[in-house]
Amino acid sequence: MTAAAPREGSDPQRLLDRIRELLGPGAVLADPAETQGYCIDARRKFDAPALCVCKPRDTAQVAALVSMLHAEGWPILPQGGNTSLCGGATPDDRLPVIVSTERLNRIRAIDPFGLTIAAHAGCTIAQLQAAAAGQDLHYPVSLGSEGSCQLGGTIATNAGGTAVLRYGTTRANTLGLEVVLPDGRVLDMMRALHKDTSGYDLKQLFIGAEGTLGIVTAAVMKLYPAAPATAMCWLRIAGPEQALELLKLFRDRAGHSLTAFELMNAQQLANVLDHGPHAAPVEGREGWHLMVELADSASVDLDALMVEGLERAFETGLILDGSIAQNLTQAEAMWAIRHGVTEANARVGVSITSDTAVPVGCVPDFIARATEAVMAIHPGIQVTVVGHVGDGNIHFIALFPHDLWAALPDRPGIEARVRNAVNDLAIALGGTFSAEHGVGRTMTGLIERYKAGPELELMRALKRCLDPGGLMNPDRVIGPA
Ligand SMILES: Cc1cc2nc3c(=O)[nH]c(=O)nc-3n(C[C@H](O)[C@H](O)[C@H](O)COP(=O)(O)OP(=O)(O)OC[C@H]3O[C@@H](n4cnc5c(N)ncnc54)[C@H](O)[C@@H]3O)c2cc1C
Structure with missing residues (x-):
């Protein structure tokens, strides 16, 4: 598989005109003043332009758009609420077309007997929670960004949050899925079933795939009785x-x-x-x-x-x-x-945040050893720790006060050393470097660092099978073989 670059001979202006014609007026932003908010990530670390931001209004429009971009060989970047903490939802230097799901924001149905909600990918988590509460039910995924992050984004990152201990991650709460594949075909798996063993459970492939295998356009999620x-x-x-x-x-x-x-x-x-x-x-x-x-x-x-x-x-x-x-x-x-953690830390300095998880019993050992390892890299680092300790997910943060960071001679080198020290330790304890935020841009290459053999080969084979041109969110999660 080769990493995607716009096909030679592609004419960006002509493509833009065709996209406008397809989606209609108001659904395509190309003026940098209008696209800026979609091109800068939540931590304001990454900022690169997109060819345009598209806002399709239904699954058919997403499918037609993806099919056109596939034929054109143009890179595609799915985007939900753009709250990714690892730079997963903003462009690199390939000038991708951002496919924003913000207009796919309709709740389709709530089943109070089967305890399910069917909704489009652009519904925010707060919107799902409010819709469920309106029927005396509870949508269980809860996270600090819930007013902005969307159902599709939380599925694509398998978001965790603060209630995993009781309700599990987003994956555990996903029953059905609708996905537009990288060639524009629609995979309809919108089944509201609590049991289904009829062959491979394909929806699992797209949960946590960070938009590298397709665009989630709708889902059926579990609800629970309200806990007043x-x-x-x-x-x-x-x-x-x-x-x-x-x-x-x-x-x-x-x-x-x-x-x-x-x-x-x-x-x-x-x-x-x-x-x-x-x-x-x-x-x-x-x-x-x-x-x-x-x-x-x-x-x-x-x-x-x-x-x-x-x-x-x-x-x-x-x-x-x-x-x-x-x-x-x-x-x-x-x-x-x-x-308030993310905002407060941003005021203090520059955070190198880990998203590690270790077996719960290893949490104290992990924190002690990671602190020692990071302080050995630079004694001026502030170590802050915040974690969903009940499920072993510890955000171990090496925080450089702004003046210290500005004076550091080799910032990328130090960042890499800190990340490797913390992640190596988590892996050595049987853990992971990405528990709930995804791999995104900040952790590119870590799949290759920590996974090998048949597991890595199978991941590459899946990517090749579904997206042979490497157009869908290129080089995120897994790089070119
Ligand atoms: C203040 C704050 C607190 C947070 N707390 C938590 C927390 O407790 N737990 C946690 O897990 N995360 C947390 N996050 C991170 C973030 O909110 C989650 O990763 C969230 O799931 C991202 O959703 P989004 O809609 O914003 O997706 P985006 O940021 O837009 O995208 C994230 C990734 O998913 C892909 N994607 C988006 N939509 C789709 C789609 N429809 N189909 C396919 N791919 C898609 C993008 O390409 C990108 O790779 C927090 C973020 C902030 C800013």
Whole structure:
């Protein structure tokens, strides 16, 4: 397979005219002032032009557009909410056509008996949550970007978020899929079935494929009964070892009501409190911090479960300090701290963020060894840690204050050393370098670094089979063989 470059002899202006004719006025942006927001990534690290941004309004238009670009040999970049944290959704130097799903934003159907929702790929996650709540149901995927990120983007990245412990990742909640293949054919697998063993489960190929195998245009997702009761607390603890003990303690007591279990270190909390409008959730910042959320039907006494769990934890010395949210406002204030991490860190400096996951029992060892390895690279680095510790997904962040970063002689070299140190360690512990954000641009080449033999060969064979011209989001996930 060769990496895609516009076919020799292709005339960009003529192609643009044909796309305009196909999609109609208003659906194609080509003026750089209008396309800019689609060409810069969420972390503002990557910025390159696209030939144009297309906004098809239905699956038939996506299929016709992809078919035209395929015949023309022109690179295609699917884009959802453009909230990718690894540069996956913005152009490289190939001048791709961005296919934005933002106008594919209709909810097709909600089935309150089968507990499913069928929706177009451009619906935001917040839109799905609101539609489900309108029928007293719950859409389970929840993440800091949920107001902007879209169903198609979360499927393409197999997004995780803060409720994986209870509901699983996006993959675990996907029942059916509609995909436009790289040659423009439509693969209709929109089945709202909880059981289906009729051959290979092809939809799995497109979940987490980051738009390299096709464009997701619609999906059927699982819903759950609404969990109107919640209980939430913020705990200050000595370290990640205590977090694991508390995970076991709460799981034993609260079972499936345990919904979120989020860890951060003192430096991370300090960054959020010092660079945002938040009040401290507990007295003292030293040590580590844990957010625990329980959610269930109104018939379960979550407050009693929470208090009982905390009493036991205090007795056994697992907690240094803690506070229970007394109402929804206080719970939301705790979540605001958790969701304020990315913005606060951007104010402090330049983050080299990992998206590692390790087996849950290895989390303390991983954090200790990664800290040591990163500090050995540069002593001025601020290490911040924020993680969905209940599922082993730790965002280990090497944060360079802006003035230090500006003065560094070899920034790309240092970034590579930091990434390799952290990711090598995760892999050595049986983990992964990409738990929920995807590979995108920042981790290009890591598949080849960490996967080998038949696994890598099979990935390449799949890409060749579905996209022999290498046109669909070229060189993301897996590079040319
Ligand atoms: C503040 C903040 C908090 C975040 N928190 C989390 C978190 O807790 N957990 C988590 O997992 N992620 C998190 N993210 C990352 C990001 O929101 C997710 O990766 C999300 O799934 C991306 O969705 P999107 O619609 O924005 O996709 P985009 O960013 O537009 O695209 C992401 C990738 O998917 C491809 N793609 C997009 N749409 C389609 C489609 N319809 N068909 C095929 N390919 C497509 C793109 O080409 C790209 O490769 C966070 C981001 C921010 C900014």
